Amino acid sequence: MNVPKTSAVIGSGTMGPGIAALLARYGSTVRLNDISEEALQRAETACTTASSVLNQLEIPTVPGGSVSYELDLATALTGADLVIEAVPEKLELKKSVLAQIEAAVGAEVIIATNTSGIPISDMAGAMSHPERFIGMHWSNPPHLIPMIEVIRGEQTTAEVEDALVGIVKAFGYEAVIEKEVPGFIENRVLYAIMRECLSLVEQGVATQEDLDTCVKWGIGYKLAVIGPMRLLDMAGLDIYESVSSYLNPDLSNESGISPLVTDLTKQNKLGMKTEDGIYPYGEGDVAAKRADILRGLVTVRKALSEITPV
Ligand SMILES: NC(=O)c1ccc[n+]([C@@H]2O[C@H](COP(=O)([O-])OP(=O)(O)OC[C@H]3O[C@@H](n4cnc5c(N)ncnc54)[C@H](O)[C@@H]3O)[C@@H](O)[C@H]2O)c1
Numbered sequence: 281m282n283v284p285k286t287s288a289v290i291g292s293g294t295m296g297p298g299i300a301a302l303l304a305r306y307g308s309t310v311r312l313n314d315i316s317e318e319a320l321q322r323a324e325t326a327c328t329t330a331s332s333v334l335n336q337l338e339i340p341t342v343p344g345g346s347v348s349y350e351l352d353l354a355t356a357l358t359g360a361d362l363v364i365e366a367v368p369e370k371l372e373l374k375k376s377v378l379a380q381i382e383a384a385v386g387a388e389v390i391i392a393t394n395t396s397g398i399p400i401s402d403m404a405g406a407m408s409h410p411e412r413f414i415g416m417h418w419s420n421p422p423h424l425i426p427m428i429e430v431i432r433g434e435q436t437t438a439e440v441e442d443a444l445v446g447i448v449k450a451f452g453y454e455a456v457i458e459k460e461v462p463g464f465i466e467n468r469v470l471y472a473i474m475r476e477c478l479s480l481v482e483q484g485v486a487t488q489e490d491l492d493t494c495v496k497w498g499i500g501y502k503l504a505v506i507g508p509m510r511l512l513d514m515a516g517l518d519i520y521e522s523v524s525s526y527l528n529p530d531l532s533n534e535s536g537i538s539p540l541v542t543d544l545t546k547q548n549k550l551g552m553k554t555e556d557g558i559y560p561y562g563e564g565d566v567a568a569k570r571a572d573i574l575r576g577l578v579t580v581r582k583a584l585s586e587i588t589p590v
């Protein structure tokens with residue numbers, strides 16, 4: 281199954297518009313829904329921006345695609361073959377929205393959640409048809425990062441998983457999660473890295489600038505070309521065995537949240553969204569940084585598209 285003719289994306293904040301723009305690029309009629317009229321107005325600009333990024337990536341437009349912006353949930357869901365839930369990461373809210381979606385669509389419609397890591401079965405419990413419910417974890421920015429995690433719940437059918445993998449294959453790379461664990465793969469690995477990085481900065485081992493340089497131009501660069509499992513073979517499993525024998529016991533095993541982070545969030549220093557976080561941002565800095573990040577992601581995505589997967 282390729283990209284469905286008609287899709288609905290429920291929640292048009294950080295993730296919804298990029299998801300909608302990507303599906304529309306591949307020919308789907310997408311209805312983007314939100315409870316906030318302001319969010320939907322912002323979404324139109326976000327979709328336009330995402331579409332121009334897809335142009336920079338030279339991704340062809342499949343005829344027939346479009347995005348419309350619907351404040352009314354039932355209207356947004358009309359005729360949808362695929363519904364993607366992208367409301368805030370709050371379990372009870374997601375359950376409530378999923379119940380509203382189920383009440384408006386047929387039992388054959390695939391409902392996917394963009395949760396960052398809540399086990400699918402934790403959300404499926406109250407559903408009438410959990411067999412058609414599945415995880416579809418996009419990364420931010422969703423129109424640029426082509427890897428999508430596909431996560432079954434305990435009752436999700438193999439047919440639904442196959443159908444969603446078929447959809448992802450139309451525009452990206454699927455990572456099928458075989459066992460439901462919180463955070464799936466991507467966020468578990470990302471949060472393990474973030475935990476160690478924050479620990480190193482807290483200990484004064486490096487400044488945040490030098491840590492970012494080290495990770496970007498060291499493992500970040502390498503892992504963009506060589507997956508970690510392949511890298512083990514390249515480095516040699518004997519090397520890994522020797523180094524991990526003394527290093528693993530010394531790595532951060534902090535089970536709480538980094539004090540550096542909690543200190544900043546207590547001061548409402550949340551990062552780019554408040555123009556102050558791990559880094560301070562002066563006048564115009566956030567827009568400039570976002571533009572630099574976008575330019576870099578487009579350039580690297582194009583370069584990676586030219587190499588065969590290693
Ligand atoms: N931001 C990220 O980097 C990222 C990446 C991958 C996955 N996710 C996941 O995607 C989901 C959405 O994340 P986000 O960052 O886009 O959140 P967000 O807070 O930016 O946007 C959520 C949107 O949902 C809307 N909303 C709230 N209740 C609603 C309802 N009942 N019906 C319709 N819309 C409703 C809000 O108005 C808001 O516009 C979360 O589960 C999150 O964990 C986020």
Ligand SMILES: Cc1ncc(CO)c(C(=O)O)c1O
Nearest residue numbers: 395396397418419420421467
């Ligand atoms: C810090 C962080 N947490 C969650 C996610 C995705 O679920 C991301 C991301 O997509 O980049 C992230 O950076």
